[in-house]
Amino acid sequence: MIRIALDASGGDQAPEAPVSGALQAVQELSSGLEVTLVGRRAEIEALLQSHGSTPEGIKVVDAPETIGMAEQPLRAIRKKQQSSVVVGLGLHKRGEADAFVSAGNTGAVMAASTLLLGLHKGIERPAIGTVLPTGGDPVLVLDAGANVDCSPRELLGFARLGAVYARDVLGRAEPTVGLLNIGQEDGKGNAAVREAHGLLRACGSFRFVGNVEGGDILREKCDVFVCDGFVGNVVLKFYESVGRMFAGLLQQELDGEMAQRESVARLFRFLDYSSYGGAPLLGVRGVPVVCHGRSSARAFKNAIRLAVQAATNHLSQDIGAELAHGAVA
Amino acid sequence: MIRIALDASGGDQAPEAPVSGALQAVQELSSGLEVTLVGRRAEIEALLQSHGSTPEGIKVVDAPETIGMAEQPLRAIRKKQQSSVVVGLGLHKRGEADAFVSAGNTGAVMAASTLLLGLHKGIERPAIGTVLPTGGDPVLVLDAGANVDCSPRELLGFARLGAVYARDVLGRAEPTVGLLNIGQEDGKGNAAVREAHGLLRACGSFRFVGNVEGGDILREKCDVFVCDGFVGNVVLKFYESVGRMFAGLLQQELDGEMAQRESVARLFRFLDYSSYGGAPLLGVRGVPVVCHGRSSARAFKNAIRLAVQAATNHLSQDIGAELAHGAVA
Incomplete structure (x- = not known):
C-alpha cells in the first residue's frame, strides 16, 4: 500500500x-x-x-x-x-x-x-525537477527555479539527480542527459556551463549527449535537460503561457462547432499544462x-x-x- | 529613398x-x-x-x-x-x-x-534584439544570445538600447521595460539581476515596470524584456520549436479539409516564426x-x-x- x-x-x-x-x-x-x-x-x-x-x-x-x-x-x-x-x-x-x-x-x-x-x-x-509535455514523451528540466548562480558542480548534481528521476519516475532505462546551452559546439556558453560540460562528460552515471539548445527540449533530444534555476524557471513559465496563448488563438480562429470536436478538445487538453501535476524536490x-x-x-x-x-x-x-x-x- | x-x-x-x-x-x-x-x-x-x-x-x-x-x-x-x-x-x-x-x-x-x-x-x-510574436502586439527580448555572463551595467545598456528600438521600430511612444526574473518581488533573482534592478529603476530613459517573469512575455506585460543573452537565446529557440510542435499537432488533429480553411491557415502563419524576419545588432x-x-x-x-x-x-x-x-x- x-x-x-x-x-x-x-x-x-x-x-x-x-x-x-x-x-x-x-x-x-x-x-x-x-x-x-x-x-x-x-x-x-x-x-x-x-x-x-x-x-x-x-x-x-x-x-x-x-x-x-x-x-x-x-x-x-x-x-x-x-x-x-x-x-x-x-x-x-x-x-x-x-x-x-x-x-x-x-x-x-x-x-x-x-x-x-x-x-x-x-x-x-x-532542486526542482519539472516534467514538460512534448508532442511525444515528456522530458525533465532541472533546476526549475530553486537554485540560481549555480556552480559547475551544482549543475553536475542536477544531472545526477535528474538521471535517477528519469529512470525511476519517467521509466527511461538508460537516461540521456543534455546541458542546456546557446549552441551545440563544445566551448559554447557562460563560464559555469563551459566548466560543467567537462564534469558531465566525465561522470559515468548517465549517457551525456553534450550541449543542447532551447529548441531541443520539445524535440526530446534527451530525457534530462540540465540548467541553472534562473533559465529553467523562465522557460517553464514561458511554456505555461504559450499553452494558454495558443489555446486562446485556436478558440478564436475555430468556430464553435469545430472547437467542440473531440480532436480539438484533445489539443486543448494537451495545451493545459496542469495535466502534468507536480514537481518533486530532488x-x-x-x-x-x-x-x-x-x-x-x-x-x-x-x-x-x-x-x-x-x-x-x-x-x-x-x-x-x-x-x-x-x-x- | x-x-x-x-x-x-x-x-x-x-x-x-x-x-x-x-x-x-x-x-x-x-x-x-x-x-x-x-x-x-x-x-x-x-x-x-x-x-x-x-x-x-x-x-x-x-x-x-x-x-x-x-x-x-x-x-x-x-x-x-x-x-x-x-x-x-x-x-x-x-x-x-x-x-x-x-x-x-x-x-x-x-x-x-x-x-x-x-x-x-x-x-x-x-546586442541582438529579437521581436517575438504574441497574440497581440509583438514584444522585444534582448539580449538574444550575443552576450553571456552579463554585468548589471550591461543589462542596463540592453534596457536603453531596447527602449530606443521599441520607439523607432515598434512604434511605442513611451516604451515600458521589464527585467526578466524568476519572481516579481524586488530582491528576486541572481546576483547580476538583483543589482541591475536598481540601475534600471534609477535610469530615466524609459518606464521601468520592475521584475517580469517568463509568463509575462506573451502577456505583453511590457514592450522590452531585458535579460542575459544565455536566457534570451534559450527562450527564443524554445519558442521557435513550440510553434513548430503546435503546428504539427494541429495538423494531426484536424482533418485535411479543416486544415485548409483560411482561419486555420492564419493560425499556421502565426506559428511560423519566420514572419518576424530579422534582428538588428544594437x-x-x-x-x-x-x-x-x-x-x-x-x-x-x-x-x-x-x-x-x-x-x-x-x-x-x-x-x-x-x-x-x-x-x-
Whole structure:
C-alpha cells in the first residue's frame, strides 16, 4: 500500500481542488492507494460529505493553520507548527506517509522538507525537477527555479539527480542527459556551463549527449535537460503561457462547432499544462512534491500519481545510492 | 529613398530565398525602396531572369566569396574580403546602403559590423534584439544570445538600447521595460539581476515596470524584456520549436479539409516564426540586421521591412543620442 499525505490547504483553489483530486486519485489510480488530506478537518469533512459517501483510502488529519503564499518561509514554518505543510511533512517523516504533495508556498515546503526530512549527502539545497509535455514523451528540466548562480558542480548534481528521476519516475532505462546551452559546439556558453560540460562528460552515471539548445527540449533530444534555476524557471513559465496563448488563438480562429470536436478538445487538453501535476524536490530524503498554485483537481490527481510512482520505485533511496558514489558539491 | 544591401549568399536557402524576398519587398513594400543583392553575380542574375523582367529598385553587386556557417568569424572576415558579408557591410559603411540584411554566419556579421561600422560610445559588443510574436502586439527580448555572463551595467545598456528600438521600430511612444526574473518581488533573482534592478529603476530613459517573469512575455506585460543573452537565446529557440510542435499537432488533429480553411491557415502563419524576419545588432553605428539561417523568402521580405523602418526612423542616430546621456558600461 502506498500512502500519500496531501496538503488540503495549499493552492488557489483549496480546499475544493485538493479534496476532489484526492477522491479522483483513489477512484482512478492503483488500488491500495491511501490519501491523507491534511488541513482544516471540519471543512474537509464537509466537502467530502458533499461528494457523497467517502471511499476507503481517504483519511483526514487536522492541521488548523495555513501558511500564506506571501509569508517568509522559514519564519512561517517555525511559527506555524500546526500548518498543513509542517503536519503533512511530519507524517512523511514518521513513516506514516510515503510522500507529501502540496500546492502551497513552495519556499515553505522546500524549507520544511530540508529541516524535517534532511538532505542527501552532498546536496546543499533541493532542486526542482519539472516534467514538460512534448508532442511525444515528456522530458525533465532541472533546476526549475530553486537554485540560481549555480556552480559547475551544482549543475553536475542536477544531472545526477535528474538521471535517477528519469529512470525511476519517467521509466527511461538508460537516461540521456543534455546541458542546456546557446549552441551545440563544445566551448559554447557562460563560464559555469563551459566548466560543467567537462564534469558531465566525465561522470559515468548517465549517457551525456553534450550541449543542447532551447529548441531541443520539445524535440526530446534527451530525457534530462540540465540548467541553472534562473533559465529553467523562465522557460517553464514561458511554456505555461504559450499553452494558454495558443489555446486562446485556436478558440478564436475555430468556430464553435469545430472547437467542440473531440480532436480539438484533445489539443486543448494537451495545451493545459496542469495535466502534468507536480514537481518533486530532488535531493531531499523523502518524496515532497510541489504543485502549481493554480492546480486544478486534475492537476492534484496527477501529482498524486507522480508521488505514487516516485515512492513505489524508491526514488529517494536510489538518489541516496547514486550520491554515495562521490560528492556532488 | 531607402537603400538596403541584402546578403544573397546567406542562409540555408540562398540564393533563391533572398532573391525572391528582395523581389517581394520592392513590389509590396514602400515605393522608393532599393534592394542591392550582394553575392555571386551570375547566379543572382540567372535567378532574376527566371522570375521575369527585373523590377526597378533591384540592383546586384558582385561578391564571389561566401563565409560558411561553421567558419570562425574573425578569421573568415579577414581572409574573405570579397565575401557577401564584407562587401555588403562595405556598401553600408560608405553610405551606399542605409542598412545591411544577412542570414549568414551571425558571428561573422557581428564581427564585421563591429570592425567596419564601429560601436556607439559605451558599447563593448553589439546586442541582438529579437521581436517575438504574441497574440497581440509583438514584444522585444534582448539580449538574444550575443552576450553571456552579463554585468548589471550591461543589462542596463540592453534596457536603453531596447527602449530606443521599441520607439523607432515598434512604434511605442513611451516604451515600458521589464527585467526578466524568476519572481516579481524586488530582491528576486541572481546576483547580476538583483543589482541591475536598481540601475534600471534609477535610469530615466524609459518606464521601468520592475521584475517580469517568463509568463509575462506573451502577456505583453511590457514592450522590452531585458535579460542575459544565455536566457534570451534559450527562450527564443524554445519558442521557435513550440510553434513548430503546435503546428504539427494541429495538423494531426484536424482533418485535411479543416486544415485548409483560411482561419486555420492564419493560425499556421502565426506559428511560423519566420514572419518576424530579422534582428538588428544594437549598439552598432549603422543598421546591420541578422536573420535566421532557415529564412524563407517571406522572412527576408519582413527583415527588409524591419531594416527600412529602422533606417527611416534613424534608429542608430537615436541610440547614439541616448547613449551620449551617460556611459552604459
